[in-house]
Amino acid sequence: MQKVLDSNIRICCIGAGYVGGPSMVVIADKCPEILVNVVDINPDRIKNWNDEEYKEIPIFEPNLLPLLKRTRGKNLFFSTDVHQEISLADIIFICVNTPTKQIGVGAGRASNLQWLELCAREIATHAKGNTIVVEKSTVPVKTAEVIKDILITETINNISKEKKYFSVLSNPEFLSEGNAIKDLQDPDRILIGGDNINAIDKLSSIYEHWVPKDKIIKTNLWSSELSKLTANAFLAQRISSINSISALCEITGADIKEVSKAIGGDKRIGNKFISSGPGFGGSCFKKDLLNLTYLCEYYGLSEVALYWNQVLEINNWQQKRISKVVIEKLFRNISGKKIAIFGFAFKADTNDTRESPSINICMDLINEGAVLKIHDPKVKEIEIQKAFEDFLENNKELKNNKKLIDLRKVWNYYDSIYDASKNVDAILILTEWSNYKTISWEEIYKVMRKPAWVFDTRLVTNPDEVKKNGIKLWVLGQG
Ligand code: NAD
Ligand code: UGA
16 A cells, blocks of 8 residues: 655554554544554554455444545555654554563563563664654553653664654543544543643644644643543442442342432432443453552552552452352252353453453353353454463463363354353343343243343343243342
């Protein structure tokens, strides 16, 4: 593909994932005169972004495809030419993964910044002239200092005649998966942290193509970095708070939907982000909370660390208690029983399975001897198998369980809800996909083993519809 655009700003985005991909598609769409190049070290991901038929696009997001179709090959390009695109860029967005560290100091809690550091080193070596480096990945507060150090060292040591100048900005991303395009096109706010006003204004001018100026918040670097971690911690805290109350509802006869509505009616609390479910998943809440608690301890704030850690504890507890309820209702024995799982993605409208509550819950059920029949409209069979294998890799004590040795014998993948339901004792709804809201329970009941159970952890079923067909129903927060 030829780059023929006569652009005065050239962007390079490092990382073609759930953030880099959609956010650059939106920038390219809103700013036709800007040339946007997305690069990644993963050749398969780039190949899929360039798929001519648009069938293998690696990320599923509602409304992503039409935007991609009108920008790709015009002012938006995907490639593996990391060095070349860095050298040509005026603005470089770092959108690489920052997962939880698995080994070494801070293992299991601190962020692994190896990919981010690699980016900084690549930028230090290959950038030319004036370059604005934008940290979009979620990072612990003070990370920009690391990036600056690496860039400054290169500036000092640079033996070539050409001078290099860098400005580092923090511009965290607040999109939520499944709503990425909507969130990017109409954000609540844009946050830009930095100490170089010209660089801040230049980045701001890109967003000003479509975001009103009063929604663009300019801060210092550390406020910006810390605000992102804190925003996720506050959101996660809401989910754990409402989930803790779901259990109390089941015992007392209160109804979690009614309670959510009643407390959400207070404007100070608000009616958003207050739906009870099987626990929060996704690639960020857990890792960012772990990172926040690690940072608090590092700075000697152990009580603060304990406070935020409890949000995570409640999340683990919520997932565990769901598998316990299923086992309890199926006569405390699920050995050899077939159970259908509806939904494997961590939420609806995404194909992402990272930290999905489905993984832990399925593994608990398999560990108890159940055979699972899994359906998800967008997650591929291979992704589910990979999620289970990764789980076993991280939970080595389970690896010797005979039932788990040949994983492929204890679960199967189904394209059809109907086929997945055949001969099962129970259906467990774990993701709120819209097609689970309109299931014909009469047809499903006919093919299930009796007594037939439905466990709805997302409150998507109509209880009267399900029960009138003879199915026994358990709903999270309702009993
Ligand atoms: P992702 O794993 O989907 O994508 C990251 C990409 O970066 C991968 O394709 C990887 O191959 C690539 N990469 C890593 N190192 C590279 C290098 N040195 N050069 C080129 N490419 C490289 O991750 P994501 O979900 O897009 O998240 C990225 C960052 O954004 C994380 O810090 C995350 O916390 C943050 N974030 C994510 C979301 C979300 O909803 N997923 C929202 C806001 C912020
Ligand atoms: C979250 C934040 O919402 C984004 O603002 C942030 O940018 C992003 O993390 C990030 O940093 O990665 P995301 O994880 O994509 O976005 O999805 P959410 O909509 O926040 O859902 C997270 C989890 O909470 C899901 O498992 C979802 O099912 C659960 N949830 C959400 C509930 O159980 N109830 C709710 O009311 C809302």
